[in-house]
Amino acid sequence: MQLSPSPAWKEPIRGGVNRGEEYLNSRSVGLYVHVPFCSGKCFYCDFVSVPVQAASHGPRRRHAHASSARVRNAGRGQGRHARRYLEALEAEMRLRPSCQPRTLYIGGGTPSELEAGELAGLLAAVRRSYATDGIVEATCEANPESLTADKLSALRRGGVARLSLGLQTTENRLLRRIGRRHDFACFLEAYRAARGAGFEVSVDLMFGLPGQTVAGLRGSIDAVLALEPGHLSLYGLDVHDSTLFGERGVRHDEDLGREMFEISIERLAREGYHHYEISNFALPGRESIHNQIYWRNEEYVGLGCAAASYINGERSTNVDRLQDYCDAALSGRRPVAYAETLRGRERLGEGVMLGLRLLDGFEPEPEALAAFAPEIAALAAKGLLRREGPRLRLTREGVFLANVVASEFVPPFEHPSAETVSFKEAIA
Numbered sequence: 001m002q003l004s005p006s007p008a009w010k011e012p013i014r015g016g017v018n019r020g021e022e023y024l025n026s027r028s029v030g031l032y033v034h035v036p037f038c039s040g041k042c043f044y045c046d047f048v049s050v051p052v053q054a055a056s057h058g059p060r061r062r063h064a065h066a067s068s069a070r071v072r073n074a075g076r077g078q079g080r081h082a083r084r085y086l087e088a089l090e091a092e093m094r095l096r097p098s099c100q101p102r103t104l105y106i107g108g109g110t111p112s113e114l115e116a117g118e119l120a121g122l123l124a125a126v127r128r129s130y131a132t133d134g135i136v137e138a139t140c141e142a143n144p145e146s147l148t149a150d151k152l153s154a155l156r157r158g159g160v161a162r163l164s165l166g167l168q169t170t171e172n173r174l175l176r177r178i179g180r181r182h183d184f185a186c187f188l189e190a191y192r193a194a195r196g197a198g199f200e201v202s203v204d205l206m207f208g209l210p211g212q213t214v215a216g217l218r219g220s221i222d223a224v225l226a227l228e229p230g231h232l233s234l235y236g237l238d239v240h241d242s243t244l245f246g247e248r249g250v251r252h253d254e255d256l257g258r259e260m261f262e263i264s265i266e267r268l269a270r271e272g273y274h275h276y277e278i279s280n281f282a283l284p285g286r287e288s289i290h291n292q293i294y295w296r297n298e299e300y301v302g303l304g305c306a307a308a309s310y311i312n313g314e315r316s317t318n319v320d321r322l323q324d325y326c327d328a329a330l331s332g333r334r335p336v337a338y339a340e341t342l343r344g345r346e347r348l349g350e351g352v353m354l355g356l357r358l359l360d361g362f363e364p365e366p367e368a369l370a371a372f373a374p375e376i377a378a379l380a381a382k383g384l385l386r387r388e389g390p391r392l393r394l395t396r397e398g399v400f401l402a403n404v405v406a407s408e409f410v411p412p413f414e415h416p417s418a419e420t421v422s423f424k425e426a427i428a
C-alpha cells in the first residue's frame, strides 16, 4: 500500500518499504523509547510495565486484575505519571550524546496507553533532540483496547507509519485466560482503523497457551492471514517465575508447543511469509529494520526505564523502577543501572548468538569462528547449525532448539581455551 507522505520527517516514513539489502547490510543506529504503562498485567508478562492502578495509586504492583478496561482506559492515559515520565524521557535525551537514528521504535508496556497529545509530545521531543531526517522506519506498539482514532492520527502526523499490534489469539476464552483486556472484535476494530489510517501493521500471536489446541491456533492464524498483515510475530509461551502464571505453577507442554510452531511455520510459508527471524515472519520487503539492528549486533540507544543501549561496545541498562528513573533523569543524572563493555570471547559469542536468530544466517567475525570452533563443529555434527561458506545459520531442527544452540555462545563457556584453535583450522 502506498502511504501518504508524512510531514514530520524529511522523507515519508513508510514502514516496510525503502529497505533492501544495501541498507540492511549497512551500520545503523536504532532509537528505542520505552513507555511502561499498561491497562493491566497479562498473566505471562515479565516485561517492565506498570499497570494503570499502580501508576495512579502509588507502589508498583506486579499484577493487576484483568478487566474489560477498553472503555475505561481508552484515551485516558496515565495522567500526571505520564507527564512526569515524558519530561524524564526528554531529560534523558538531553543527557545522552547525540546520535542519528535510522529507526525509531516506541515500545513498552503499551505506548497506546498514552493520550493522543502525549504521543504527539513524545514525538516532538524526539524531533527536538535528534537529527531525524535519516529515519527510515518508525514503529509504535499498541494494544487494541487503548488504540483510538485520535491516537492513530497523532502518531501518523508525528511520522510513525508502522504499528505493532498485540492480539495473541483470536479465541476470546483464551484472551481472558491469559489476562488480556481486549477481545477479537476489539482487535479487528483497531486493526481496520490502523490500516484505514495508512499504517503498516504487524500482528503479535502466541502459541502454547493454556487451553489452546492445534485447531484453535490454526483458526487464529487463518483469521489473521485473512487480514493480510505485512508482518507477524509469533511467540511461544514461556513461563517465568516472576509472572502470575509462574506463581500459579502453569506449565507448558513442550511437545505440543513444538508441533504448534511447526504447523505455524509451514502455514505462513505457504502464504508467502518469509520466516526471517526465529519469532518473526514478513511478506517480502516488510521485515522490521529496527529489530534487525539488534540481531545484527549493531548500535542502538534505549531511552526510558529498563531500556537497554549498545553504543561503542558498551551495553547498558537503565533502572527499571519508574520513580527511580524519573528522579534520576529529572535531576540531571543518567538513569543507568548497569553498564559493561563486552570483550574477547564474551563479545564474540554474543554476536554469534544474536546473528543465529536470523534464519538466513549471518557472517560471523573470523575471530568468532576461531574462538567457537569446537562448539560450532559439535552443533553442526548434531544437525543444529550449518556452515555455508563464510555464513552460519540454524538448520530447521536448530530453529526448534534455538535456546540450546544459543547457550553454547554465552558464559559460562564449556571450552574456555578455544582461542588456542588456529584461525586456519577454524575456517577450514
Ligand code: SF4
Pocket (backbone or CB within 6 Å): 037, 038, 039, 040, 041, 042, 045, 046, 047, 048, 049, 108, 109, 110, 143, 166
Ligand atoms: S500489554 Fe504487553 S507489556 Fe503490558 S502487561 Fe501485557 S504483555 Fe506485558
